[in-house]
Amino acid sequence: MTSALVVDNVFVPSCSDNVAPTIESTTIKSSSCSNVEIAAPCRQLRPRRESAKFDEREVVKKIRSVVDQPTFSGDDLAFLEQHDSLVKLVKRRRSSYSKHKERSKEFEDEPEILKQSCIRLAEAIRSSKHTIMYTGAGISTSANIPDYRGPDGVWTKLQNGQTVTVDQSLVSATPTYTHMAIEKLLQVGALKYIVSQNCDGLHIRSGVSPDNISEIHGNMFTEICSECHKRFYRIFDVTEHTGLRRHMTSRCCDVCGGKLKDTIVHFGERGDKRWPHCWESACSHVNDADVIICLGSSLKVLRSYKQLWLTDRPKKCRPKLYIVNMQWTPKDSQAVLKINGRADDVMQRVMTQLGLTVTSYESDSDALLRLAIPIASSESETFRTGIIRVPPTHAHLLAHVTPDAAMRVDPNCPFSRKIGPDDDDESTRADLSRDTAVVSTQPDMPGWFGKGRKRVLVRKNSKRKRKKVLE
Numbered sequence: 001m002t003s004a005l006v007v008d009n010v011f012v013p014s015c016s017d018n019v020a021p022t023i024e025s026t027t028i029k030s031s032s033c034s035n036v037e038i039a040a041p042c043r044q045l046r047p048r049r050e051s052a053k054f055d056e057r058e059v060v061k062k063i064r065s066v067v068d069q070p071t072f073s074g075d076d077l078a079f080l081e082q083h084d085s086l087v088k089l090v091k092r093r094r095s096s097y098s099k100h101k102e103r104s105k106e107f108e109d110e111p112e113i114l115k116q117s118c119i120r121l122a123e124a125i126r127s128s129k130h131t132i133m134y135t136g137a138g139i140s141t142s143a144n145i146p147d148y149r150g151p152d153g154v155w156t157k158l159q160n161g162q163t164v165t166v167d168q169s170l171v172s173a174t175p176t177y178t179h180m181a182i183e184k185l186l187q188v189g190a191l192k193y194i195v196s197q198n199c200d201g202l203h204i205r206s207g208v209s210p211d212n213i214s215e216i217h218g219n220m221f222t223e224i225c226s227e228c229h230k231r232f233y234r235i236f237d238v239t240e241h242t243g244l245r246r247h248m249t250s251r252c253c254d255v256c257g258g259k260l261k262d263t264i265v266h267f268g269e270r271g272d273k274r275w276p277h278c279w280e281s282a283c284s285h286v287n288d289a290d291v292i293i294c295l296g297s298s299l300k301v302l303r304s305y306k307q308l309w310l311t312d313r314p315k316k317c318r319p320k321l322y323i324v325n326m327q328w329t330p331k332d333s334q335a336v337l338k339i340n341g342r343a344d345d346v347m348q349r350v351m352t353q354l355g356l357t358v359t360s361y362e363s364d365s366d367a368l369l370r371l372a373i374p375i376a377s378s379e380s381e382t383f384r385t386g387i388i389r390v391p392p393t394h395a396h397l398l399a400h401v402t403p404d405a406a407m408r409v410d411p412n413c414p415f416s417r418k419i420g421p422d423d424d425d426e427s428t429r430a431d432l433s434r435d436t437a438v439v440s441t442q443p444d445m446p447g448w449f450g451k452g453r454k455r456v457l458v459r460k461n462s463k464r465k466r467k468k469v470l471e
């Protein structure tokens with residue numbers, strides 16, 4: 001007799017009759033014969049299954065060593081023939097691994113190809129009615145913020161068991177040429193909207209209006225009231241006390257007293273597509289778009305946001321896709337043009353083609369200064385991280401900021417203490433070292449960078465360990 005069994009509503013595969021019942025076995029009910037107690041022999045199959053897996057692994061190991069040889073003996077050929085299905089499996093795995101390695105390589109197009117591609121991209125922007133742009137970590141690498149999936153990316157390094165060090169406080173990073181060029185395109189109407197995966201806030205700091213951007217994974221300088229949804233821009237990283245599934249920032253709303261929370265989608269979390277990322281606004285611009293430019297993103301996360309790609313439309317009716325990235329992306333085959341180049345380099349060429357001059361970033365006119373709301377006097381001890389550079393014209397933002405926080409990033413701030421390599425003050429050195437965030441060794445480090453990633457890695461490793469114990 002062979003029958004399917006149900007244990008607490010969980011389907012259990014059927015077992016053959018020739019396995020003896022055990023005393024330890026669970027009492028289970030047959031789906032076809034209710035309330036009849038029978039013994040579950042499945043447990044006895046487990047050691048047999050594990051032993052079979054072990055044998056299979058040994059065979060796979062041997063297949064690998066055999067196929068690596070330059071020539072095969074008669075015995076080798078017979079062995080490979082005997083395990084034909086496993087040989088195919090080894091070949092499939094090898095091909096998939098080498099494809100993955102190839103796709104993760106970064107490379108730049110030849111200068112002449114790059115030049116022609118940039119001319120085509122500029123022409124597409126010029127003739128488009130509604131261009132929108134999707135930006136990723138690749139546009140901030142020249143601001144010394146590491147990306148995720150590049151050869152030196154956070155994701156890549158942590159997966160290889162390496163330590164990731166961010167050499168500067170993320171607060172002290174400033175907008176790059178690309179950020180300023182994008183702002184210029186918005187200013188002249190050549191670009192209508194930005195959807196960004198970046199949390200570094202550099203688009204806003206370059207002068208992009210919050211109405212022209214959806215920061216779908218949040219902004220490290222923004223906190224939002226959990227009650228009335230008022231948005232607060234700050235001059236410091238609001239995520240010091242937040243992390244995976246912990247979003248409260250320890251400050252309160254000045255309108256309704258509700259608790260404030262960060263806007264970051266931490267590693268390991270799924271983004272809420274309704275709030276706070278202006279998702280409706282992003283979707284509305286996607287619907288109107290005739291050109292989409294993807295800049296500095298591997299698109300491995302962005303591709304899962306189906307609405308951004310209008311996959312419900314026939315291919316001919318979708319916006320033209322232009323991709324600028326050093327690595328392969330899953331959307332390359334759908335792009336009318338793929339440019340393998342650095343964001344700053346490509347944007348410089350495109351802006352020259354369009355005849356547009358890009359102004360350099362000036363810290364005195366950082367747009368975050370205009371948007372920022374000063375903290376209350378009772379909240380001066382709610383953060384230890386540094387602040388962006390604040391010129392004397394915006395001194396009101398520093399009213400309740402402690403001198404320590406202000407000094408940590410900007411030695412020229414209105415407070416008079418100096419920080420530098422020659423400073424002998426022990427506490428100052430401690431402050432400086434705190435600003436150098438080491439992702440993999442400081443679980444409580446200030447800032448959003450890589451926090452959840454550490455936990456995701458730990459979880460994955462525990463799964464692997466459990467698997468090894470079973471093996």
Ligand SMILES: [Zn+2]
Nearest residue numbers: 225228253256
């Ligand atoms: Zn509120």
